[in-house]
Amino acid sequence: MNFKYTIFSLIIILTMYSCSDDYLEKQPLSEITAETFFNTASDLQLYTNGFYRMWPSTSIYNGEASTDNIIQTELSDEMRGTRLVPTTGGGWDWSYLRDINFFLQEYEKSDDEVAKAHYGGVARFFRARFYFDKLQRFGDVPWYDEPISPDDTEALNKAQDSRQFITDKILEDLDWAIANLYEEKSTYEVTKYAALALKSRVGLYEGTFEKYRNISGYEKYLEASVSASEELIGNSPYQVYSTGSPEKDYVELFNSHDANQTEVILARAYSQELSIAHNVNYYTTTSSYGRPGMPKDLVNSYLNADGTRFTDQVNYNQMSFIEEVKDRDPRLSQTIRTPGYTRKGQSIVLAPNLGATVTGYQIIKYVTEPVYDTNSQSITDLPLYRFAEVLLNFAEAKAELGNLTQVDLDKSINLLKQRVNMPNLILDDANASADNFMASQYINVTGSNKGVILEIRRERRIELFMENFRWDDIVRWKEGQALAQPIRGLYFDGVGSYDLTGDGETNVVLYEGEQPANPIAGVQYYKLGSDFTLDPNGLIDPHPDYNSRTFDESRDYLYPIPRLELQLNPNLIQNPNWE
Template sequence: MKKILYSVMTGMMLLSACTNSLNLEPLSQISPNKSFATENELRLFVLSFYDSMLPNSDNEEKAFTSLYTENSDNIVLTGLDNRLTGNRTVPVSGGGWSWESLRNVNYFLQNYQRGGISPAVAEKYVATARFFRAYFYANMVARYGDVPWYSKPVEATDNEGLTKGRDSRTVVMDSVLLDIDFAIAHLPTNQSSAEVNKWTALALKSRMCLFEGTFRKYHTEFNLPDAERFLTQAADAAGQLIDNGPYRVYVSTPDKAYADLFHALAVNPTEVILARQYSSSLQIFHNVNYYTVSPSFGKPGLEKKLVDSYLMKDGTRFTDKPGYDKLGFFDETKDRDPRLSQTIRTPGYKRVDGANVLPPSYSGTVTGYQLTKFVTAAPNDANGKSPNPLPIFRYGEVLLNYAEAKAELGSLTQADLNKSIKRLRDRAGMPGLNLTAANAKPDAFLAAQYKQVKGANTGVILEIRRERRIELIMEGFRWNDLMRWKEGHLLAQQFKGAYFPGAGNYDLDNDGKTDLVLYTGTQPSLPGAQFLKIGTDVSLENGVAGGSITINPNTPKKFNEERDYLFPLPTQDLLLNPNLKQNPNW
C-alpha cells in the first residue's frame, strides 16, 4: 500500500457536482459520527488527497498541470491548443475552478479530532492536510489570481460562505505561507517518494514562492507588494533543503545519468522527492511510450528554439556558431550538451532494450526532434502501458529554484551557482556557469526571447532560464514559467522544427544510408527510407526552396497580453454567486 499514492481511496469519497462543490459532506465507509477513531482512519483519509490533487499524465484540469504532455512552446504537436491560437473561451463550468478537493482537506482539518486521537499521533496527518491546502491554493492563485479563501468546509446553510467573493491574492498567499510553514515544522523527515515529508514541503515552498515572487516582480500591472519577500522565502526554503536534506543529484556517467533518472522502472530515491508511481504488477500505467512513438497523439517533438538553446558540450553557445539555424540534423546535434541526446533521438540512439540504431521517426514527431525522455522498453509501446514513475518534486528543480530566486534578488554569488547549477551540469559533464562571464556578455539569442529581463543580473538570469527549460523539459513547468515571467508572447511565435534545404535524400545519422526523403511530385522508391511530400506531409519555411519545418503555418497564433495571464472563471459560478467577479477582459 505504501508504494502506491492513489489507488487506496478512489472509491472512498464520491462527490457530486453542485455550487462550487463546497457544501458536500464526503461520502465514505467511515461514518461521519464515528470517523477518525484510529490512526489508520486518519491515514486512509489523507491518502485520498494524493490521487485527487497531484498531477499525472492527463488530469490537468484537477491538478493544474499534466506530466510529460506539456502544451506550450517546448513540445509541438500537429494540432494547436486553444491557449495557443487565442481562441480560448469562458467555460460554462469547470475549467479548473473546482473546489471539492479543498472541501475534503478542510473537512479533515475540522473533524480529525472527533475520534479522540492524541495530538501527537494526529500531528503528521494534520501537517499533510495543510501541505495539500497550500498546494491547492498556490495553484489556484497561479491560475486565477484572487480566489475565495476557505479554511473550513462550508455548510449547506452557510449562505455567506457559499456566496463569498474573491479574497485578494495577497491575503490568500499569506495564509498559504502559514499552512506550508506548519507542514515544514511538523512533517516527518524520513525519505519517502510515496508520501509527503518535511523535504517535500520545503520543495513546494521554494516552488510556489518563486512563482509568486517573480509574478509580482514582472507583472507590475497588478501592483502587488512583497515580491522580494517571496523570493527570499523561495531561496531560504530551497537552501534549507539543499543544506540539510537527504537528496542529491543522481550521477552515473554523463551520457546516460539524466536519461536513467526518467526511464527507470523504480523511483530513484537519490533525487526524486515525490513521484506518481505506476506498476506493471498492479496494472497501473501511463501513456508516454505510445505518446512518443505513435501518430495518434499529435506526433510531439521539441521546438527548434529549445533545441537551439542547448549549449555545446564545452559550454559555448550553439547559437554563436555562424549559420547555426541552417545546419543539418547530424551537424546541429553533434557535440551538444549531453542532455539533448538523452531527451530526443540523436545520431546513435538506441532504445533502452534495443540493439538497433534508430533515426528520428517522422511518423512519431512533427518537428523531427523525437522525444525519448521517460520512454522505456519497446514492449511498453502499446496504448497505456508505460509503468515508470513520474516525478512531481525532485532535487534538480530545487537547485534551479534556489539559483533563480537568488539571481532575481540580486544576491547570487558564484558559490551559490556552484552548489546549484554546477551540480546539474556536472551530471552531464558540462562546465559550470560563471557568474561574471554570464553578466558581462548576456546571450542575445535568449535576450530576444525573454524581453522582461533587465538589470545587472540579466546575463545570469537568462542562463538560469536556459538551464531550467532544458533540465525540466516534459515535467510540467513551462506554462507557469512563461506566465510568471510575463513572456506569454513566446506562445504566439511560429513553431519550427528541423532544417532542410529542400527536396532530397537525407542521411540523418551520417551512417551512409538514406533515412528520410523529402520530395515533390511522385514519391520515389527507396527501401527503408521515410518519405515526406513537401507542401503535403511537411511544410518548409520557403516551400520547395527549403527552410526549417513549420508547424501549422496557416493557423494564426495569439496571446492577449491584457487577458491571458489569468484564466477565466466559469459563467455558471458567476451566475450562482453574484459576489464573484470575472478576471479582466474575459
C-alpha cells in the same frame, strides 16, 4: 510499508466529488461519520490517503503541449489565443477542498499526538497544493479553511481574496506542515521535504509573478523560496543523481521504472501489477497520437559541449541534423533522438521517426522498452518534486533578489551541469556578456543580473523539459509573447535523400509529385507540401496556417471563471478582459 503498492490497494472509503460549488452542500463521507471515525492513526492515514488522488490522473507532461515546449499536430487554445469562457468546469473545481477542510475540522479528536501532527501536515500540504493550483490558474480566489454549511449564504457568496492573501495562507499551511510532517525519506508519501519543495516552488512563482508586474512586496516570497531551498540543499537526504556517466545519467533518471530515490523527492507511482499506467511511450513513438516534437528554438538554446553558445554560429539555423546535434550539451541527446540513439534494452540504432513528430525532433524522455509502446501501458514513475528543481529555484530566486553569488551557483546550477560534464556557469562572465538569443526570447529581463538570469532560464527549460513547468514559467515571467513566436523544426535543403544517423545510409527521402518508385525498406518517404511544409529557410513549419498568432497581455495570463459560477455567486468578479 511499500507505499507505491499499498496506497492504490487501500480501500478509499471517502466520496470524492467532482462538481463545482455543489461541494458545499455534500457530505465528505459516504458510510462513516465523524463520531465513529478520526480516532486512530489508521483512521487519519486512511482518510488522507484519499488526497493523493489529487495527483495527475495519467501524466504530468501533458500540460507541456499547451506551450511552446511540445509541439503537436493540433496547437492548443493557449498557443492559438482562442480560449473561451466556459459555461462550467474550466478548472473551477473545489471538491477536494471540502474533504481536506472536513478532515482538519475533525482530526483533532484523535488521542494520537504523533499521528495528528503528521497527518495534519499532510492535509495542510494538500490544501496548499490545491490553492496553489487555483492561484496559478485564476489569480484571486475565495479562501475557505473550513467546510461550509449549505445554508451559509454569506460563505457561499464570498468574494475573492487577493492573490497575496492566498499566497500568505499557502505559505502558512506549508510552514505548519514543515514543522510537523515526518522527516523520513519516502518517495511516494508527503514528507517534510515535499512540503519544503512546494514552498520553494510557491515562493519563486509568486515572487517573480509580482516582480515582473511591479507589485511591491514581492521580495518576501522570493526570500521564502530561498529559505526553503537552502533547507533542502543543506539538511536533506537528496542530491543530484550521478554515476559519473554524463552520457546516460540524465536519461536514466527518467526512464527507470521506479522513481530515483537519490533525487526524486516525491513521485506519482505507476505499476503494471496494479494496472496503473500512462501513455508516454505511445505518445512519443506512434504517428497516430499527437506526434509531439521539441521546437527548434529550444534545440537552439542547448549550449555546445564546451560551454559556448550554439547560436553564436552564423549558420546555426541551417545546419544538417547531424551537424547541429554534434558536440552539444549531453542532455540534448538524452531528451530527443540523435545519432546513435537506441531504445532502452535494445542495440538497434534508430533515426528520428518524422511520422511520429511534427518538428522532426523526436522526444525520448521517460521512454522505456518497446514492450510498453501500447497506449496507456507505460509504468515509469513520474517526478512531482525533484531536487534539481529546488536547485534551479534557489539560483533564480537569489538572482532576482540581486544577491546571487558564485558560491550559490556552485551549489545549485553547477551541480546540474557537472552531472552532464558541462562547464560551470560563471556569474561574472554571464553578466558581462548576456546572450542575445536568450534575450530575444525573454524580453522583460533587465538589470545587472540580466545575463545570469537568462542563463538560469536556459538551464530551467532544458533541465525541466516535459515536467510541466513551462506554462507557469511563461506566466510568472510575463513572457506570453514567447508563445506567439514562429514555430519551426528540423532543417532540410529541399528535395533529396538524408542521413539522420551518421552512418552514411539514407533514412529519409523528401520528394515532390509522385513517391519514388521501388522504395527502400526502412527508409522514410515524405511528400513536401503534403506530409509537411518547409519554410523559405528550409525549416519544417508544422503549422503554416498559424504563423500569425497573438497573446493578449491584458487577459491571457489568467483563465476565465466559468459563467455559471458567476451566476451562482454574484460577488465573484470575472478575470480581466474575459467578460
